[in-house]
Amino acid sequence: MEYNFNAIEQKWRKFWADNKTYKVFEHPEKEKFYVLDMFPYPSGAGLHVGHPLGYIASDVYARYKRLKGFNVLHPMGYDSFGLPAEQYAIQTGQHPEKTTKENIARYREQLDKIGFSFDWDREVRTSSPEYYKWTQWIFNELFDSWYNTTTDQAEPIAALIALFEQEGNATVTAVHDHPEVFTAADWNTYSELKKEEVLQNYRLTYLADSWVNWCPALGTVLANDEVINSVSERGGHPVEQKLMRQWSMRIKAYAERLLTGLNELEWTDSIKDMQRNWIGKSKGASVFFSLSQKNASQPSIEVFTTRPDTIFGVSFLVLAPEHPLVDEITTPEFAEAVAEYKRVASLKSERDRQSDVKNITGQLTGAKVIHPFTGAEVDIWIADYVLATYGTGAVMAVPCGDQRDWDFATHFSIPITNIFQDKDISEAAYTEKDAVIANSDFLNGLEAKAAIEKAIEVIEQKGIGKGKTNYRLRDAVFSRQRYWGEPFPVYYQGGIPKTIAVEHLPVILPEVEKYLPTEDGQPPLGNATVWAWDTVSNTVVENSRIDNQTIFPLELNTMPGWAGSSWYFLRYTDPTNASEFASKAAVDYWKNVDLYIGGSEHATGHLLYARFWTKFLFDRGYIPFEEPFQKMINQGMILGRSSFVYRNSEGQYISKGKLAGNEIPIHVDISLVDNDQLDIEGFKNWRSDYANAEFILEDNGTYICGSEVEKMSKSKFNVQTPDELVEKFGADTLRCYEMFLGPIEQAKPWDTKGINGVSNFLRKLWRLFNIDENGIAQLDSGEPTKDNLKTLHKTIKKVTDDLERYSFNTCVSNFMICVNELTEQKCNNKYILDQVVIMLSPYAPHIAEELWQRSGNEAGTVTTALFPVFNEEYLVESSIEYPVSFNGKMRFKIALAATLSVKEVEQAVLTSSEAAKYLEGNTPKKVIVVPGKIVNIVL
């Protein structure tokens, strides 16, 4: 009986669905294992063969862990809020919810064909109100928390308010943006509005004016990566820097823990380094430079430097054009020039400023500071090489020790003081830290390391600054001027943001007429007519009823894409809970993700934010762990293999072997090409302009195409969908082949040619079972042979070892070797084949179920079987074939009894007739015998 994969796969898909084979529950007596794939965004294009690669690997591992006796949580869901659905809605007027549902249905259909062991009863969608109710709840929790740097954790805001009432803020140790000091008495006289303004500077999510990339044409804020050459990536509209009132997340509070937490994670070094780099820790000092003018609102300018040892080399100060003090300190004669410089700078995105390094610009402000040690007057410049968002937005320029400062000083002919002993700075700054400091009073004669310590000590003594650690990580802007996202659970009472209590959540996304911003520039939710909060009925009501007494306007922004994906792995543990984000029992049992598989493109986005929220929820006692994803594998991209035909100047199509070299390659649909050979008739029918194509063929009359490895894309006609391959070869073959292609983390080209080999392997396996015309496997239920057992146990060992180190590709090779050997041994022993089927079932679950059943086992029980256990006894050999090398070169092999000692082996090898040929009568200088492995003779 033939292997009919279509019928078999359909049968088992139905069986698994009907029997809820993969449904899981908490079993406190069983050890848990949590395997998770990164949340897919359900795009309209559906899946190509690259997408399921990670899903297959995680599914293989999940199934393997189940067979090893673990209680495995392996869920799937959708990150279903997002821009593409909204853009589509703007274009077509269709509600994003509708297209999102359609896309999810298509994804599900495709996923179902591949035989995944997901517990679909745990599916979550970030756009469903049952889910985002809890995203809104987490937002509230962040709003109601502050970061205590003494206990080094987030704590309830109520405790902070109590402190303010008793002691003011002088003794409070917090991560905050509130430089002013107030007493308890001050606090108690503050109005409610003033109190809230103060609290905003402490809350972990807060409203603040922040600089953003604002695109007026699109009516929204854009992320840095959505802006290219100061125009929007989408549509090419101008983008400007704008100060906007936005919700932000005080992720800076977690900078140090996000950094140190990386050390215990089993992630790749490259991802950890990207996060370290993003967090950007640097140690140094903040120093205050007193302004010469005494009429400014602040007496001094604070700079951050990592080289306080070079303070005697300061020749000027530079502020970012956006620095809040600029307008105030600029002298009248420079006011116009400064205003113009600021205007030009505001038109550039931050990215442009950074890419435009060569072009040195700056503007003198006329203001001066006093050098704290020399007493000299130092000019203050503004320049866009100083970033408003890093440090204090101001630097002390030391041209002799910093290349940017050197370039700036040279460009504007500012004198450069050399404070390094015997270092030439005429051509460039000296940036190494090994120079001895000179011309620097109390720092003279010290090297950087000692000088930095000494400088900080003196600066602190003088009270003009202190040692400080700075992080590049910025607070994350959390508002989006978009429709298709989570609404904030926030209304405004006299300008004061108030959150809506959890018992009244979710605040459901309102209906709008159109998904564009309003005419007066409000976000799309400004179009909603029913978008006001009634604090009496605790419901959303018509805007017309807003009276600012009991009915108030709701927040018009929505949350960004990363909100829902920052905690979804928690929801899977208890996906339908209506009274909590997840029950304590569920999160305590399932804990964090043991194995997380997904692309590396989320290195500094999702993976950082999810870690932030996890640490926060841990601090507040909701979950018992601090890191969401313990082990992570980043699957490589599967690239397409494009095919080309070549057209010459006369319009003829030249086969690859006949090229003259001046032909133009043209992408041709890969479905028209088999093994590089073009289906000529198909090509002519493909497009009307090819109908009368003339060909110059190979001598054997075929047309051979060229090929190239490129990203899969529609425009290159090289997209391969999993659906077609499941249709042609079956899901089991596709699963095995995707794993067989190569190491999971490596990018590799997709080449359908190789799939035949895997398909043959499964057919060969099928034949081992001697299935008769009644569909029953004719197997020998007697004792297996020694060879059978040896093959089996060799395979058990290899497959177990390989799976434990996530080497999915070599497992498939080992299954092939196993089946080849059993075929050669003409093995049809039931015990052996049952064990093989169990081992194979994570890779090829449908055929495994079928063979298991046909061999006389109970249907469906292969998923609950136990993974075979390796027994070394079956591999013990009585004789070992030693490779014999001369000077490290293998010359011949000799079979010797395994019991021989090192001396005996040496003796046996040296006296063998084979060895005589290579010894040529000489006595070897040395003989190395590695027992059981190798013999090396040194001549």
Next chain:
RNA sequence: GCGGAUGUGGUGAAAUUGGUAGACACGCCAGACUUAGGAUCUGGUGCCGAGAGGUGUGCGGGUUCGAGUCCCUCCAUCCGCACCA
């Protein structure tokens, strides 16, 4: 510029602790079979050479009895970051 990763046959790759380089597949060559199939089976296939043999893991050095594996230098490709004071 800085950081990370990767370089092995015609192709995808394997070699887990330094111990037979190229397992397993694809492709290719030769053959068998015939319900002519994307079927199955047999043999061959790193390169040079008729052969003996030589040579071979990006290049060049080094350590070692022995190096794809360890060390140094360089080259190439990919990814990330890039005025971060």
